[in-house]
Amino acid sequence: MVLPYLRERSLRGSSTVDEFGMETPEETRRGAPPLQAINPDFATLLERVVAPRMDVHPEWERLDGAYGVPGHEIARFSYGDGIYALNGESRMDALAAIRKWLQENPGEDPLMRGKMRKGVGRLVIRPEVGWPKADAVRIESV
Numbered sequence: 001m002v003l004p005y006l007r008e009r010s011l012r013g014s015s016t017v018d019e020f021g022m023e024t025p026e027e028t029r030r031g032a033p034p035l036q037a038i039n040p041d042f043a044t045l046l047e048r049v050v051a052p053r054m055d056v057h058p059e060w061e062r063l064d065g066a067y068g069v070p071g072h073e074i075a076r077f078s079y080g081d082g083i084y085a086l087n088g089e090s091r092m093d094a095l096a097a098i099r100k101w102l103q104e105n106p107g108e109d110p111l112m113r114g115k116m117r118k119g120v121g122r123l124v125i126r127p128e129v130g131w132p133k134a135d136a137v138r139i140e141s142v
Helices: 002-012 025-030 042-056 092-104
Strands: 073-079 082-087 111-113 122-125 139-141
Touching (some): 042 073
Antiparallel strands (some): 073 082, 082 139, 111 122, 122 139
16 A cells, blocks of 8 residues: 555655645646745734644644754745745744734734845744744745
């Protein structure tokens, strides 16, 4: 059972991943790239992308479920005058804290602009959210 799956996966080279972190082999077979929908704001991204992953994979520490490897872009959203991407290295517990804070403080912005890194704009968690490490959520401009 596992061998045919591994053989098929190696033949196609890579896989497309849906919003829950699950493979979508039908898309891969057709050669279609993953959808890069732009969420209207960060709160929407939390509800559409992060919350379902938390429900399906409560044991994950990182948004992508990986450990010890570089993360990749998971989802995009509009912020101010730009488009930003949430990276898979973002901590699930930090995202849960932001989500809870947003529910308690509707209409507030949990993010603020951070220091640029290698010419890339970054967003970090506001101190008001109460999360001790502002960069536990990795968000960079696209």
